[in-house]
Amino acid sequence: MDAPSIQQPEVGTTFRAAMRRLASTVTIVTSADGARHHGMTMTAVSSLSMDPPSMIVCVNQSTFLHDIMLSARRFCVNVLRHDHAAVSTAFSGASSPEERFQIGAWLQTEDGIDYLSDAQANIFCKKVAAVPFGTHTVFIGTAVDVALNDDAKPLLYRNAAYC
Numbered sequence: 001m002d003a004p005s006i007q008q009p010e011v012g013t014t015f016r017a018a019m020r021r022l023a024s025t026v027t028i029v030t031s032a033d034g035a036r037h038h039g040m041t042m043t044a045v046s047s048l049s050m051d052p053p054s055m056i057v058c059v060n061q062s063t064f065l066h067d068i069m070l071s072a073r074r075f076c077v078n079v080l081r082h083d084h085a086a087v088s089t090a091f092s093g094a095s096s097p098e099e100r101f102q103i104g105a106w107l108q109t110e111d112g113i114d115y116l117s118d119a120q121a122n123i124f125c126k127k128v129a130a131v132p133f134g135t136h137t138v139f140i141g142t143a144v145d146v147a148l149n150d151d152a153k154p155l156l157y158r159n160a161a162y163c
């Protein structure tokens with residue numbers, strides 16, 4: 001098999017093109033710090049370990065959600081279903097912070113964390129670390145509660161489009 005062609009020095013451009021080929025399940029990460037609440041569409045989300053059950057979410061430092069997550073104690077990863085494209089669009093900048101929670105079946109926990117009640121899964125996390133790197137912060141959370149929906153067909157994002 002031929003070796004893959006290595007394209008230099010425009011690694012930033014080729015890296016972006018490579019990431020567009022990485023199909024990802026779309027999530028909306030929500031958080032609240034007592035005074036403010038927000039949610040944002042995210043794909044830079046991954047499991048970290050099973051013991052303890054934990055996740056990482058990578059949040060751009062220029063966002064409102066980042067401000068809230070720095071002071072919040074909890075966040076929720078809402079894993080979207082195939083028919084949630086409109087909710088995802090609202091939470092990636094199309095709607096204002098308050099308008100966006102009118103789109104989709106949102107509920108709130110007792111401690112004020114929004115969760116999408118018909119998501120494939122809601123993973124409620126306790127924030128345990130925040131590690132800045134470049135333009136982003138990697139937030140680490142341990143799962144404290146999980147809700148699962150029987151319909152687990154995912155909303156996928158690839159090549160800058162839902163698929």
Ligand SMILES: Cc1cc2nc3c(=O)[nH]c(=O)nc-3n(C[C@H](O)[C@H](O)[C@H](O)COP(=O)(O)OP(=O)(O)OC[C@H]3O[C@@H](n4cnc5c(N)ncnc54)[C@H](O)[C@@H]3O)c2cc1C
Nearest residue numbers: 040041042043044058059060063064065091092093097157
């Ligand atoms: C498929 C997909 C995947 C993505 N994955 C990621 C990802 O993994 N990580 C990531 O970081 N981004 C990701 N994004 C980008 C992200 O979803 C948003 O598009 C972008 O970061 C803007 O978020 P936002 O709309 O919350 O805007 P923000 O810039 O956070 O602001 C939202 C609104 O809040 C207002 N606001 C700001 N500060 C305050 C305040 N203090 N009080 C009240 N209102 C305020 C602003 O005026 C603005 O109207 C992804 C986007 C898509 C489409």
